Amino acid sequence: MDFNDSPAEAEYRAKVRSWLDANAADYREPHEDWDLKTFIAHSKAWQAKKYEAGYTGITWPVPVGGQGLSPMHSIIYSQEEGRFHTPSGLYSIGLGMCIPTVFTHGSPEVTARYVPKALRGEEVWCQLFSEPAAGSDLAGIRTKAVRDGDDWIIDGQKVWTSFAHASDYGIVVTRTDPSVPKHKGLTMFIVDMKAPGMEVRGIKQMSGDSGFNEVFFTGVRVPDAWRLGAVGDGWKVALTTLMHERLAVGGKPRSAPGYEQLMSLARLTEAPNGAPAIEAGDVRQRIAQTYINDQGIKLTQMRALSALSKGQVPGPEQSIAKVVVAKTMQDLASFALDLAGGDGLLAGNDADPELAKLQSSYIGAAGLRIAGGTDEILRNIIAERVLGLPGDLRPDKDKPFNAAA
Ligand SMILES: Cc1cc2nc3c(=O)[nH]c(=O)nc-3n(C[C@H](O)[C@H](O)[C@H](O)COP(=O)(O)OP(=O)(O)OC[C@H]3O[C@@H](n4cnc5c(N)ncnc54)[C@H](O)[C@@H]3O)c2cc1C
Numbered sequence: 001m002d003f004n005d006s007p008a009e010a011e012y013r014a015k016v017r018s019w020l021d022a023n024a025a026d027y028r029e030p031h032e033d034w035d036l037k038t039f040i041a042h043s044k045a046w047q048a049k050k051y052e053a054g055y056t057g058i059t060w061p062v063p064v065g066g067q068g069l070s071p072m073h074s075i076i077y078s079q080e081e082g083r084f085h086t087p088s089g090l091y092s093i094g095l096g097m098c099i100p101t102v103f104t105h106g107s108p109e110v111t112a113r114y115v116p117k118a119l120r121g122e123e124v125w126c127q128l129f130s131e132p133a134a135g136s137d138l139a140g141i142r143t144k145a146v147r148d149g150d151d152w153i154i155d156g157q158k159v160w161t162s163f164a165h166a167s168d169y170g171i172v173v174t175r176t177d178p179s180v181p182k183h184k185g186l187t188m189f190i191v192d193m194k195a196p197g198m199e200v201r202g203i204k205q206m207s208g209d210s211g212f213n214e215v216f217f218t219g220v221r222v223p224d225a226w227r228l229g230a231v232g233d234g235w236k237v238a239l240t241t242l243m244h245e246r247l248a249v250g251g252k253p254r255s256a257p258g259y260e261q262l263m264s265l266a267r268l269t270e271a272p273n274g275a276p277a278i279e280a281g282d283v284r285q286r287i288a289q290t291y292i293n294d295q296g297i298k299l300t301q302m303r304a305l306s307a308l309s310k311g312q313v314p315g316p317e318q319s320i321a322k323v324v325v326a327k328t329m330q331d332l333a334s335f336a337l338d339l340a341g342g343d344g345l346l347a348g349n350d351a352d353p354e355l356a357k358l359q360s361s362y363i364g365a366a367g368l369r370i371a372g373g374t375d376e377i378l379r380n381i382i383a384e385r386v387l388g389l390p391g392d393l394r395p396d397k398d399k400p401f402n403a404a405a
Pocket of ligand 1: 093126127128129130131132133134135136137159160161162163212366367368370371372373374375376377380392
């Protein structure tokens with residue numbers, strides 16, 4: 001494993017760094033006071049700036065508007081942008097997952113119409129996959145699409161759709177044939193989030209945010225030209241999206257506190273005997289454990305980088321990183337809030353922004369342990385595909401969807 005940049009990578013890093021230093025100066029500090037409107041405005045302006053400078057679609061093919069560079073270039077760019085608090089998130093699902101699915105499976109006309117506007121940040125996209133009765137078991141979705149001339153009519157409900165409230169378009173997986181096994185009767189479409197029959201209802205989260213939504217489809221018309229892939233090939237198309245999702249979700253969020261914050265809190269906090277908490281054996285052990293996990297995560301990510309730099313695809317062992325990141329983040333924040341005593345319980349602690357960060361990290365980690373594959377599903381993947389253990393039970397796999405119990 002070689003942790004150093006090659007000469008060409010070092011040159012690209014230097015170019016990116018100097019562009020960011022010149023253009024991202026406004027984002028050196030976090031902007032926690034932004035409301036949704038301000039966040040969207042900043043996100044759009046920043047995305048347009050990146051587009052003009054050639055830092056969007058870094059790994060995408062040149063004919064669809066990408067830069068045609070390697071995954072290492074994309075990672076170098078993300079590492080460098082990660083030194084700033086640029087507005088991120090609004091496009092992570094659209095550009096990270098939806099648009100690669102659109103240009104891989106959509107017609108040339110669809111690609112030409114949607115990809116450039118998405119890259120410039122003019123249009124925001126969301127991913128309409130999960131349903132009330134289908135999340136981990138995505139192939140169990142019930143939202144149906146029925147052919148009507150040159151159109152399809154969609155009825156059903158999606159849930160947990162991040163940024164649906166700010167989106168112009170989405171990709172939706174539907175059931176077009178319930179008489180065949182569940183993975184075979186699915187078809188994917190682009191959908192206009194403002195079309196008649198679409199209703200987006202925000203979900204209030206325990207953090208106070210409303211980042212995701214329920215989305216209801218009542219007789220929503222979609223032209224057949226907006227179909228992604230062949231009729232009945234929706235599972236294959238969805239796998240393109242999910243493959244990108246697994247690569248996108250996995251690292252520690254930029255804002256999440258690490259062992260350094262735990263150490264400084266332990267230095268400032270008194271143990272019941274009046275001594276600094278950092279002198280207590282159990283506190284020192286927790287800090288050491290967090291540090292060990294951090295190093296393990298870094299090395300697992302390095303292994304993926306090393307594979308990418310050799311032109312290989314990282315293997316299923318990448319699932320390990322997400323399981324450990326989310327759990328470590330939750331354990332660290334929980335322990336730190338315990339250390340802070342009563343102050344750790346006060347919500348939205350204005351007096352202490354560091355504690356507020358720990359609170360939101362604690363709450364956010366719960367979502368991270370679910371989004372993009374729950375801990376249990378990732379453990380199944382590790383068991384089956386990394387360790388070669390027997391597969392999970394899938395009794396309905398080959399039965400017609402409408403006959404499975
Ligand atoms: C922050 C966040 C953002 C999200 N954004 C989106 C989005 O933009 N678009 C979208 O479509 N979805 C989104 N989701 C939904 C997400 O994909 C699902 O929540 C996830 O796939 C789990 O599905 P579920 O919630 O239906 O839980 P379920 O699948 O019902 O799981 C419930 C519990 O059962 C366990 N379980 C299920 N199957 C097995 C098994 N075979 N073996 C062992 N244990 C099992 C799970 O691990 C979990 O603990 C988001 C979720 C979160 C938290």
